Amino acid sequence: MDTKKVKAYGTEALGQDLKELDISRRAVLENDVEIEILYCGVCHSDMHHVHGDWGKEKYPLVPGHEIVGRVIGTGPGVTKLKIGDLAGVGCLVDSCRTCESCKKDLEQYCLNGSTVTYGGYDKHSGGHTFGGYSEKIVVDEQFVLKVPLNLDLAAVAPLLCAGITTWSPLRHWKVGKGSKVAVIGLGGLGHMAIKLAKGLGADVTLFSRSKSKEKDAFDLGADAVVMSTDKNQMDAVSSKFDLIIDTVPYIHDVNPYISTLSIDGTLVLVGYLGGLEPILNSVPLIMGRKSVAGSLIGGLAETQEMLDFCGEKNIVSEIEVIRMQDIKQAYDRMLKSDVKYRFVIDMASLKNQQ
Numbered sequence: 001m002d003t004k005k006v007k008a009y010g011t012e013a014l015g016q017d018l019k020e021l022d023i024s025r026r027a028v029l030e031n032d033v034e035i036e037i038l039y040c041g042v043c044h045s046d047m048h049h050v051h052g053d054w055g056k057e058k059y060p061l062v063p064g065h066e067i068v069g070r071v072i073g074t075g076p077g078v079t080k081l082k083i084g085d086l087a088g089v090g091c092l093v094d095s096c097r098t099c100e101s102c103k104k105d106l107e108q109y110c111l112n113g114s115t116v117t118y119g120g121y122d123k124h125s126g127g128h129t130f131g132g133y134s135e136k137i138v139v140d141e142q143f144v145l146k147v148p149l150n151l152d153l154a155a156v157a158p159l160l161c162a163g164i165t166t167w168s169p170l171r172h173w174k175v176g177k178g179s180k181v182a183v184i185g186l187g188g189l190g191h192m193a194i195k196l197a198k199g200l201g202a203d204v205t206l207f208s209r210s211k212s213k214e215k216d217a218f219d220l221g222a223d224a225v226v227m228s229t230d231k232n233q234m235d236a237v238s239s240k241f242d243l244i245i246d247t248v249p250y251i252h253d254v255n256p257y258i259s260t261l262s263i264d265g266t267l268v269l270v271g272y273l274g275g276l277e278p279i280l281n282s283v284p285l286i287m288g289r290k291s292v293a294g295s296l297i298g299g300l301a302e303t304q305e306m307l308d309f310c311g312e313k314n315i316v317s318e319i320e321v322i323r324m325q326d327i328k329q330a331y332d333r334m335l336k337s338d339v340k341y342r343f344v345i346d347m348a349s350l351k352n353q354q
């Protein structure tokens with residue numbers, strides 16, 4: 001297989017800092033699009049992978065799945081995009097395309113295992129995939145999104161993961177005008193959840209531990225803010241919400257939020273992966289026909305729907321643009337919830353590195 005050397009930023013072992021390294025990308029195949037990456041968002045998942053939070057990783061690990069850039073090459077079979085177009089790539093770069101999930105546009109739940117943008121099995125190279133902390137990426141056109149032209153490109157990048165991960169549950173649980181939605185945690189996912197739920201016409205409440213974020217939440221469109229550490233404030237929203245999107249990345253007690261769900265309400269976990277502690281109490285679930293659910297990113301059609309919606313409603317992420325070389329400080333700040341509200345890497349900094 002023909003390959004090209006591409007400059008990237010990644011880590012070669014657990015515990016090592018990210019640094020500049022070379023990776024190989026396949027030369028453009030029949031249905032491939034080659035994209036010069038202009039911006040890449042920094043998702044908390046990138047940090048989970050680098051820190052080994054989710055088990056054994058494949059190295060070198062090149063994170064990044066909030067990718068926007070410009071098309072610089074196309075295979076002869078490509079019809080959707082042409083050289084010069086803007087393009088986006090999210091968390092998936094392939095799937096089997098034939099299973100029941102794929103046939104329903106739910107590639108994220110591919111029964112044969114979708115190919116994630118980094119650390120996934122790359123059927124072309126036989127190795128693993130490399131993400132967007134790099135100069136270029138080559139992706140089958142079916143997994144490339146069209147980017148609205150009216151939006152700030154750097155601020156579009158986080159829509160490719162933070163946007164779709166919150167959009168998908170909002171759509172699945174049919175949020176619309178009059179729905180009462182709450183969001184737990186004001187970070188990358190949380191701030192997009194507020195904007196998108198507001199865009200769909202919902203009444204939106206933020207649950208946060210951070211008093212300092214209260215004003216920002218209102219500026220982002222929240223109708224109310226509840227300090228999750230204040231029992232009186234929690235009691236005041238008892239039985240209120242149709243849908244709660246829980247974006248908290250680490251283990252936390254979900255039980256206090258269940259009592260804020262209305263009858264038939266659902267709390268959907270999108271952040272933390274793993275066993276819940278303390279134990280989830282079934283009594284309020286049974287007494288109120290309430291659900292606790294999970295949700296993973298979104299399919300390609302749904303991602304395009306979200307991008308088009310953002311184009312129409314002028315919705316983008318709130319971002320802080322950083323250089324590739326500042327990624328360690330960005331991770332350190334993300335760990336302290338000190339991000340307003342998504343870091344986005346200007347990939348020109350990788351090219352211009354001394």
Ligand SMILES: NC(=O)c1ccc[n+]([C@@H]2O[C@H](COP(=O)([O-])OP(=O)(O)OC[C@H]3O[C@@H](n4cnc5c(N)ncnc54)[C@H](OP(=O)(O)O)[C@@H]3O)[C@@H](O)[C@H]2O)c1
Pocket residue numbers: 042043044045046048161162165184185186187188189190207208209210213247248249250251252269270271272295296297334335337339341
């Ligand atoms: N399901 C999916 O498909 C999917 C997709 C992308 C990301 N994720 C995951 O979603 C999670 C959130 O990602 P993100 O990029 O939005 O992260 P983020 O920007 O770091 O935001 C997380 C927010 O959660 C709150 N928080 C952080 N630590 C907490 C703790 N120990 N206890 C309670 N609250 C805490 C903070 O909000 P306050 O300061 O307001 O409390 C923080 O701003 C990560 O675990 C990520 O891996 C899942």
Ligand SMILES: [Zn+2]
Pocket residue numbers: 043044045046065091161162
């Ligand atoms: Zn992500």
Ligand SMILES: [Zn+2]
Pocket residue numbers: 095096097098099100101102107109110111112113
């Ligand atoms: Zn499939």
